[in-house]
């Protein structure tokens with residue numbers, strides 16, 4: 001048995017006593033990614049043209065659909081376009097899903113997408129991603145395009161549990177998309193997922209159950225996910241239906257549009273609630289090259305920036321040098337422990353740079369300028385700190401703890417010394 005499979009076998013055995021904290025797992029080096037989880041926020045905008053598309057969609061003279069419905073279809077297309085980068089990019093570049101580096105409190109990842117449009121109508125798009133919590137791990141992010149007054153903000157935390165053969169992951173958090181010029185906002189929830197293939201040491205992500213996109217214009221998209229052996233038998237499958245509002249979503253025959261196929265491949269769209277034979281191609285993930293963001297060289301980065309902070313660990317992982325990985329990781333962990341001790345002694349707790357914690361259960365729709373409360377109420381979603389997309393009153397809407405969420409503070413971006 002090779003050393004790899006020997007270490008993987010002992011790793012699988014360790015999973016039997018998995019305690020629910022992913023960072024506590026000491027996975028063997030070949031399953032470790034040299035990339036920190038704080039970098040995953042970039043996967044929300046590797047198709048900048050689709051992210052900005054609604055800004056360039058106007059009402060046409062003999063349109064059947066309202067312009068808001070046309071924008072809803074465009075936002076669904078952008079969302080579907082993010083999934084392959086979010087959930088398959090490690091499999092494509094590293095040969096399989098990997099365990100990301102566990103970001104330290106305050107770790108930053110910033111970058112920008114340059115304007116690749118022929119007419120230069122996009123302008124620059126900035127990403128700021130910050131580890132706002134270490135226990136539990138929570139990453140908050142904002143993607144801002146000032147030229148078209150378009151901003152995505154959101155946060156993500158995961159809770160995972162092992163079943164016999166898969167790691168089941170519940171995502172906490174949401175994304176909020178705002179098109180200021182259109183006076184439209186969208187709430188996007190995050191689907192549950194599971195990691196299959198762990199026993200064969202070839203892990204990959206499969207999305208499951210449902211997620212929602214609620215438009216401030218009332219339209220709502222309900223997306224159902226499935227993998228091999230479900231309704232289509234293919235991996236990475238989904239069926240999305242757009243409805244006039246959440247109450248009409250109770251009846252599939254009221255769907256205005258139905259989109260179905262593979263989020264990592266081709267999907268098609270047709271009117272109504274079935275996918276007709278003359279369905280049009282909706283999105284083709286395999287033939288839409290993602291645009292990677294530009295990150296400044298490590299020597300120009302601040303000590304809090306991810307690729308500079310983890311540089312030595314990332315090099316050790318790429319060299320498959322287990323002892324050096326452990327040595328360099330321990331240095332970072334000890335530094336962090338010392339910082340926390342000093343903060344506790346001086347009573348100067350760490351302050352998040354670009355985001356603030358917020359309890360939405362205390363806000364009325366009018367008070368909440370992010371628009372989250374109004375959109376969550378429109379979609380009948382819980383405001384509490386429960387798995388993303390939990391319907392109000394459902395069995396999972398049971399948390400007693402107040403709704404601790406994270407909100408972007410755009411004004412802090414204007415005064416920061418961080419260089420993009």
Ligand SMILES: CCC(=O)OC[C@H](C)CC[C@H]1O[C@H]2C[C@H]3[C@@H]4CC=C5C[C@@H](O)CC[C@]5(C)[C@H]4CC[C@]3(C)[C@H]2[C@@H]1C
Nearest residue numbers: 022025027040086087097098099156158167169195203
């Ligand atoms: C089971 C223990 C273990 O370490 O096995 C190693 C395996 C690679 C499986 C565990 C890791 O799998 C990784 C996949 C990661 C998710 C991938 C994409 C996203 C979307 C992004 O927008 C937010 C983060 C999220 C949900 C990642 C969260 C962390 C995951 C589950 C990693 C697991 C530790």
